[in-house]
Amino acid sequence: MPSATAKRRIPFSVLQKCAAAFRVLAHPHRLRIVEILADRKLSVSELAHRIDLPQAACSQHLNLMRAFGLLSATRNGKTVYYEVANRSAIHIIDCIRTHEM
Numbered sequence: 703m704p705s706a707t708a709k710r711r712i713p714f715s716v717l718q719k720c721a722a723a724f725r726v727l728a729h730p731h732r733l734r735i736v737e738i739l740a741d742r743k744l745s746v747s748e749l750a751h752r753i754d755l756p757q758a759a760c761s762q763h764l765n766l767m768r769a770f771g772l773l774s775a776t777r778n779g780k781t782v783y784y785e786v787a788n789r790s791a792i793h794i795i796d797c798i799r800t801h802e803m
Contacts, residue, residue, distance in 0.1 A: 722770070723770065723772065723791075726767060726770045726772060727772070727791065727794060729763070731755060731759075731760075731763055732766075733795065733798070735760075735773075735784075736767075736772070736791045736792065739773065739784060740786055740795060742785075743783040745781050745783055746760055746761050746782060746784070749784065764784055771787060772786070772791050773787050773788075774787035
C-alpha cells in the first residue's frame, strides 16, 4: 500500500506531451528565443538580430515553436510579433538557470 506522502504518478499522456515539448525546445537557439521572449514581444527581425541568426532560420524556429503552441504571434501591419504562449517554457528556462552545468 502506498504511503500517504507518495506522489501520484503523472499520466502517461502528459509525459508524452512533455517529451514532445522537450524535443521542440531541445535546440540552443529555441531555448534562447524563449529566454528573450520571456520579457517582451519581438518581431522576427529583432529576434534574428539578438540571436545572430539569418531571419529565415529564425523564422523556421519560430514557426515550429508556434505550431507546437509554445509561442503565439500577432500581426501589426506587415510586422509579426512573437511572444511566449505556454509559460511552462519559461519555467524550463528558469530551471536551466538554477541548475547550470
